[in-house]
Amino acid sequence: MNISQMARRMQRVRPSPTAVISDRVRALEAAGRTIINLGEGELDFATPDTISYAGIAAIVQHQTKYTAVSGTAALKAAIAAKFSRDNHLLFTPEEIIAGSGAKQLIFNALLATVDAGQEVIIPAPYWVSYPDMVTLAEGEPVIVACEEQHGWKLQPERLAAAITPHTRWLILNSPGNPTGAIYSAQELQALADVLSDHPQILIMADDIYEPLRYDQTPFATFAEAAPQLAERTLTINGVSKSHAMTGWRLGYAAGPAWLIAAMQVLQSQSTSNPSSIAQAAAVVALSQPADFLTDWLAKLDRRRQRVLTMVTETSGLSANTPQGAFYVFANCQGLIGRKTPTGERLTDDQAVASWLLSEAGVAVLQGSAFGAPGYLRLAYAVEDTLLEAACQKIQAACSQLTQP
Template sequence: MATCNPGDEVIIPAPYWVSYPDMVLLAGGTPVTVECGIETQFKLTPEQLEAAITPKTKWFIFNSPSNPTGAGYTRAELKALTDVLMRHPHVWVMTDDMYEHLVFDDFEFCTPAEVEPGLYDRTLTCNGVSKAYAMTGWRIGYAAGPVALIKAMGTIQSQSTSNPCSVSQYAALEALSGPQDFLADWRMVFQRRRDLVVGMLNEAKGIRCPKPEGAFYVYPDIAGCIGKATPAGTLISNDEVFATALLEETGVAVVFGAAFGLSPNFRISYATSDEVLREACSRIQRFCATLV
């Protein structure tokens, strides 16, 4: 049975969604982050996973497509990871499939227990209605996994947050069981915005921006800006200074990479209008051009 005991390790590929390490700490475990840089398109390699597993490893947290990078693992890439996990039967998998429906081009979403049914009995598959159905405020997430684990989760939830209200549950039921055809249109809109943002950021001096497979984020690398200074004399020593100077001088707010465990980068959510995105990216281009 998978519970977290003191000393239990949880492998989290970085950059990660900010809540994962704190969730692990709250459960009494020890987060073990593994940096996945731009050279692998922010994806964990099987060699990195193998090296991170110890006898104390309890969980591996997987998120594809990812917040903050939008990176999605192909079936072959995921199979290479599940092959490693099959060699370590003490490791459980928590997969966060939140961006399942937000994938672009020909990318095919897949999830660990589907790619490797041998992992079924030690996989917790999580999802929610916040992203694909734009229902963030309704606060509905859901999970599927082995009965004993789900029962234990229910016990904790019933004594902490109790339960989501019935109004939200019915709204989520309608979203999940109703017509899904609007998703294809949404995907096209997000794909257009992704291409706009990636194209414009790659024209900014000192920025490299990989093209993500899904979600609605980009995670550009700003190594080419580090060590330079703004016209006002601020030395861009790290991504936090970059984000602060960008905000103060141009009014554009981005989240700096250190918050997600991988620097020097920043994250943009492109879940906003083309017009706003075009203006923001133009300002970023002008800001980068002034750095010396």
């Protein structure tokens, strides 16, 4: 098949930058290079044993058949209990759906609600997949730049300026990827005040990093902070980041019954139900106390501080302190324009990331992939000794760069 045989929609979408960097890392490793990958959004911790054993038990007990498309009754009950316990939100089974990862549910929600030409407001920096999923749904991504001085959070006046009669969704991600920014309840309410005058706009709250927060930073989800807009809000979550279950592929969402029903129709014609085994494991994940998080957060916080120290000590780099997730979003504009020992000029953040990969053997993602040129995302969810080596290698590589 050649490109002329592909659907036109494929000409508007790019491969995921995170997948691209992972493929490049694998290729370099196959060629004999040792690469430290700070480009992937995945915890290095193992899924807690009690959760894994629940998956094994499901197999042994022959829970390996189709389930209801939107998830088992047991899983929906566990999801409802989680929302009630942690977020003070009450949902019926008809307002809940489980899918093969939060990513699938975001895509289904957009596909179910966005017509050609309708707009989706996406604050930048953003998770790399949001704009392309909007494009695949034939919508128009409206990128609204957020500023480092505002903690990378969307300001009400910027939101108001971006709204048009064609606006269909606002997507909010908190804690955020790639910045680790967390919206307070007051900040969410201020955005809700803007949205209250625009009843056509739906709000998507992507809370996938919810429990990964530092310095006792409180968490609020949009429907909790702005209950007057709850009927327009879809809350997305999952067990990938909270329980180190990326490979289990289990996400969940809750919102108005009409939207959940539409997402279920799409899911019934694509993937059908999420894995029955992953569902059984997720029931345990959502029902038992997450005692492991204390240790996980202590380790992540130590790693966060190590990367921030490295950034502070490296000429040409700076960064805000992230409140959540496991990324440092470092300003690398001080490196742009510098020259390598061979005389090559680093012209942009992509060039800086490529230099670090080739010279230091450390993979990071360029900020332009997240809609914020001039930055680098460093994922610090890697084993301590590897992270220490990565920090030293980044500093050494940067020290070789000279002013033009």
